[in-house]
Amino acid sequence: MAPVGTAAHAWTAMRAIAGREVTRFLRQTGRLISAVVRPTLWLVVFSAGFQNVLGVSITPPYENYVTYDVYMAPGLIGMVLLFQGMQSSLALVFDREVGALRLLLTAPLPRWYVLLCKLVAGALLGVAQAYAFLLVAFLFGVDLPPWGALTVLPALALGAFTLAAVGLLLSVYVRRLENFAGTMNFVIFPAFFFSTALYPLWKVRESGSDWIALAARLNPFTHVVETIRFALYGQVQPLSAAVTLLVGAAAFALAVQGYDPQRGVLGRKPRDDG
């Protein structure tokens, strides 16, 4: 890894890259609204419908019987981060199509650092949106511990980072905006449904779907959700936190390799603007 020139340069570049992402995000009010409305709909419609159908037993981190909306909240926070992760990857695909990626990749900075800046920008936006939804959840009377809003911050940052890194990795392989909708379908939906976002694992096993339970256990998104779930109660789920961290680090490393013209796929393709 090549070092970044000076700390001041690194910081200035980070501010420029993250600042651009934030400016673009703020201009797209539709994105902010849908980021909050989407999980809110799930929260309202789903939890109202299933409140009495799904009893959630007392499993850690819960010390009491919890209602379904409380169970769902971490999964929906995860959904916010998941969408933002894919959005930041979409932003890179967009940048590639409008030529902004060239400008970024020819900046006098090591490529891994440029990608890290993009990742941090995406993660920041993810955390901000997660808090916006958390506020909505509180307003809707979801019974989460108030101090949970604080203790969840590291988990949100970690989850946002990991999902943004997965998005970054995807952007290496998804080269056109048109292909992106398909990728969303094959990534977001399976990641969300084959996870503990909507039902606890034991519930899935109880219904006899062992393979779904296994898929959910192996799904990194499950671990993002569980990390958030425990953090809301001031607890750390070591396995989930470790898996989340490792997946994030691995996805980032692979993405850096993918964007490296000497080793990655980008340098081999003719006449492309990577």
Add this chain to the structure above:
Amino acid sequence: MPPTASQAAPAVVIDALSKSYGKVRALDGVSLALSPGQFTALLGPNGAGKSTLFQILTGLFVADSGSVQVLGHDLARQPTRALAAMGIVFQQPSLDLDLTVEQNLAYHAGLHGLAGRRARDAIAEALALFGQEGARSQRARTLSGGNRRKIEMARALMTEPAVVLLDEPTQGLDPASRRDIVEHVARLTRERGLCVLWATHIVSEVEGADRVVVLHKGRVLDDGPPADIVARHGGAALEDAFLALTGREPAGRAA
């Protein structure tokens, strides 16, 4: 950027660059040395390998063999130092159309480590250089094609690079804007001692260049002041010489 680059030493040394895409040899042993204060035109028809050469010079692609030195920094080994010395105008537009001109330039300044007052001064100076002070707070989307190009050039020059690379920068512009931009860059080349490489397939654009490098099918066919090239290949003007050079297939080479 370091003003220490001696006038005698070349700013960019391209040595035996080759690049293939499958069976197509896009660049075939291209060697060039570019000097400060020299406006060099890279003239070649479409598909000559100009864009490939630019993508390698800007570190977006890696050559199969050969090397590039920018102010003595090897592009493969010290890419950030080499890139810091370069200002680039890409063939494809690369302004963020949703941002204002100032936001675009500030973003670029940040990427190059310029912040605060230094960034503001650099932005003001760059805009003045291309007579675009009035566009400062306009969204890039609202600018004409010619003015967008000028902003991109201002952006490339705002970091005071020693080397400026422009890949078909007049594409899509009307003849008046084209001439305007060429003359402007030629003047800046002299005034600031820039090392300029300007790729194009439009002959009339580069008749005033200090030096013309004719690239065809990945090879340098001729290299020298426009008058010398005309003298060598006959015809009344550079256009004739260019057609004579590129129209005739070098014997024994497959595409």
